[in-house]
Each structure stands twice: as structure tokens, then as C-alpha cells.
């Protein structure tokens with residue numbers, strides 16, 4: 074089945090994807106820290122039953138995966154595919170995920186909140202992603218009683234997350250703003266606005282693939298549509314700045330050379346580490362937006378970016394591989410996908 | 414240990430991350446944790462746990478028997494203050510008066526706006542809806558849009574009626 078990330082979306086030259094998450098807790102069970110195994114089992118049962126009763130399972134083609142039945146690599150792959158977060162898989166006991174066939178819609182069970190309803194869309198598409206998450210939430214709520222207070226909104230274990238329980242985020246590709254220092258400057262200026270821009274992937278402040286996450290931090294006092302339109306406004310400003318910086322950067326012959334060589338290496342290498350891959354694919358993505366590369370589109374870049382990640386590559390191969398075998402498999406897969 | 418993001422302040426928060434296919438962990442100071450979206454009650458207030466307890470809660474010295482516990486999950490207010498984590502929905506009611514000042518320090522005087530369970534996306538609580546409709550009615554009358562005004566008046570009456578029925582129950 075085609076995955077959501079193999080599609081293209083609005084403003085795809087800068088915005089990789091849109092993610093909407095809604096955090097919910099059931100009124101009649103303690104929050105995660107105070108839960109026993111039997112509480113967890115009961116919450117899982119309630120949510121699965123409610124999903125069945127409201128026809129969500131059929132409508133979204135959801136399948137339930139208990140975390141305890143997955144291998145470590147499979148769990149890490151869920152994080153790489155943006156379906157779970159590292160905190161969630163660090164304690165798999167009693168947790169699970171309901172996942173749609175195209176992976177665009179998911180519900181995490183028994184994480185920091187009893188439920189986290191999530192919808193992903195390619196490109197900048199808050200409307201579509203919110204509509205899916207909201208529909209799922211509204212259907213669930215017909216058969217579940219969520220913890221809610223008129224003044225505080227949806228009640229959560231962490232008082233920072235009170236309010237709408239909405240977390241909206243965009244993955245942005247910012248190679249030019251990273252290069253000229255703009256990304257760090259923007260990141261510092263967003264905090265007072267209740268938004269955050271942080272580097273993707275690991276600890277570094279300068280991510281290898283120039284991927285950044287823009288998200289809202291304030292959920293109390295702002296409605297869903299206000300929070301989303303704030304984020305959309307800031308995103309459009311960042312997109313404009315990134316495009317202007319790219320136009321300037323791409324004038325340099327050296328930059329053009331690096332971009333075109335990057336595609337050459339991806340096409341011909343026999344061994345490819347993930348670190349090297351991230352830098353090369355970022356250059357190729359930039360090259361497509363600058364019109365220097367026309368033989369492949371964003372959907373191929375996206376597919377590679379998701380499927381060449383270390384754990385996901387292993388899960389898809391279905392084998393246990395050494396580091397070198399993994400690198401050689403990556404190089405081979407990249408060649409195959411680029412040929413088609 | 415220093416914060417792995419700014420390298421300046423001592424690290425107090427551990428955050429999980431994935432590096433090259435492996436689950437690993439990095440350490441952040443309170444400011445960076447807050448800035449990067451990993452904030453909790455204590456980082457949100459810009460306080461260390463010690464000063465949070467010491468500054469706000471002299472009731473700590475009360476004997477154990479007097480300590481109020483949430484009837485549903487058994488948490489005391491100290492448990493919540495110490496962990497930064499609220500035990501359950503009922504805790505918000507049990508400790509409402511003590512939690513509200515902390516919540517206001519984080520969120521200001523904000524009140525929830527947006528989706529309400531059990532209603533459509535647009536539903537707001539009846540009192541808010543009534544006050545919005547009344548001001549709309551005044552505007553309609555001022556602008557001599559009497560047809561719209563009549564329609565609003567009827568809808569307001571209907572809503573007020575619902576409210577009264579509610580009170581009688």
C-alpha cells in the first residue's frame with residue numbers, strides 16, 4: 074500500500090510534512106504515571122471497543138500493534154516513520170499503537186496521555202491533517218468520556234499541555250537558512266510567540282539533512298484554529314525567507330556542483346552510511362527546488378528519506394545485518410529506487 | 414553535567430532521542446528543555462523543585478494525617494509539586510485552589526477556547542454563546558437589520574429556555 078509520505082503536497086519545496094496530534098485522557102482512569110498494568114489493559118480495551126463501535130477501525134483501516142510484541146528495531150522504525158516518539162518506545166510495557174494502512178493516521182495508547190490521535194499529510198496541509206484528526210477524535214468521543222474542564226480544557230498529566238491538547242507541527246527543509254545562520258536566528262525569536270523551531274534528528278543544533286520542526290507550544294487560551302493559523306503565518310514567512318536564501322545560494326557555481334555531484338554519488342555509490350545519505354539527499358532536494366535536478370521529484374526524495382533510515386531499512390529487509398551489510402544494502406536500494 | 418544543547422547551564426532534564434537507529438538519551442537544562450518543547454511544571458515556572466516546594470507550600474510541615482489526598486488516585490499536592498505531574502482528572506478538582514495559581518503562572522489568565530467534547534467544532538458553552546448572540550442582536554438592531562434581529566431573538570429565547578430547564582433538574 075502506498076504510504077502517505079510517497080505523495081506530494083503544497084509548498085513541498087520547503088515543507089516536508091504536516092502533523093496534527095490531539096492528546097486525550099479518559100476521565101475514569103488515573104494519568105499514565107499513576108497507572109497499573111490493569112489500568113493500562115482496561116484503557117486499551119475501552120479504546121479498542123470504542124474504535125469498533127464508532128466504525129473507526131473500518132473507516133481508517135486501523136490495525137492494533139501492541140508494543141510488547143515488537144522488536145527494538147521495529148519500535149525505533151516507528152519513531153523514524155514519525156508514528157511514535159522516543160519517550161513512548163523507551164517504556165513499551167502496556168503501550169500500543171493503532172495504525173492505518175497508509176500510516177497517515179494513528180492513535181498511540183498509554184503514552185504520556187491515554188490517547189494521542191495523530192494525522193500526517195505531505196507538504197503544508199493543516200486543513201487536511203486537522204480534519205482527519207478531528208474526525209477521529211469526534212468519533213471516539215461518542216463512546217469515550219474524556220477528562221475535560223470548562224476552564225482548563227482537556228485535562229493532562231502535564232499542566233503545560235492543558236487546553237486544546239493540540240500539538241501541530243511542520244517538518245521543514247531549511248538548507249539555505251541553516252547555511253546563512255537564519256535558522257538559529259528564527260529559532261531564538263520564536264520562543265516569545267509560543268512557537269518553537271528545533272533541529273531534527275539527534276542532539277546537534279545543525280542537523281545533517283537540514284530538517285527542522287516548527288511547532289506550537291501553547292495550547293491553553295488559543296483555539297485550534299487560532300493556534301494553527303499562527304503556525305501557518307510563521308511558516309509562510311520562513312518559507313519566503315528560505316526561498317530567497319536559496320535563490321542567492323544557488324548562484325554559486327560551487328553550490329551547483331555540490332548538488333549535481335550529490336545525485337551522482339547516490340546513483341553510483343556501493344556503500345552508503347546514513348550520515349552521508351542525509352547530506353546528499355538534502356542537496357538533491359535543494360537541487361529539485363532550484364530546477365537543477367529534473368529527473369526525479371519530491372516523492373522519490375521523500376520515499377528515500379523515510380525508507381533509508383537505519384531501523385526502517387532493517388525492518389524492510391527483514392534481516393539482521395552488520396553495519397557494513399546495512400550500508401551496502403542502503404546503496405543498492407537507493408540505486409533501485411532512483412532507477413524507477 | 415552541563416546541558417548538551419547550550420553547554421552553559423547544568424542539565425536537569427533527560428530527553429530520549431533516536432541516533433543512527435538506536436534509542437539514546439541527552440541532557441538539557443531547564444531553559445533549553447522549556448525552549449525545545451520538553452517543559453513541565455517546574456521548568457515552566459522557572460524554578461527548581463526545591464524552591465517550588467519551599468516557596469509555595471509551608472503546609473509541608475503539617476502532620477501526615479492532615480494531608481489531603483485525591484480520593485481517586487491517592488496523590489497529595491506534594492506528590493504533584495515534586496513530580497510536576499498531576500495524578501488524575503480528579504486531582505484537578507481536589508487541588509483546584511492550589512493548582513490554579515501555578516497554572517496561571519505558566520499560562521497567564523488563559524481560559525480554554527476551542528473544541529469541547531460532546532459538541533461540534535463550533536460549539537461553545539451556552540453562556541458564552543448567549544453573550545455573543547446578545548451583542549450580535551444589538552448590532553442587528555442598530556443597523557436596522559430587523560429580520561436578522563428577530564431570528565436572533567428567537568434563538569436567544571430558545572437557548573435561555575434550555576438553561577432554565579437545566580436548572581430545574
Ligand SMILES: [Zn+2]
Nearest residue numbers: 416419442445
Ligand atoms: Zn541549556
Ligand SMILES: [Zn+2]
Nearest residue numbers: 483486501504
Ligand atoms: Zn488524583
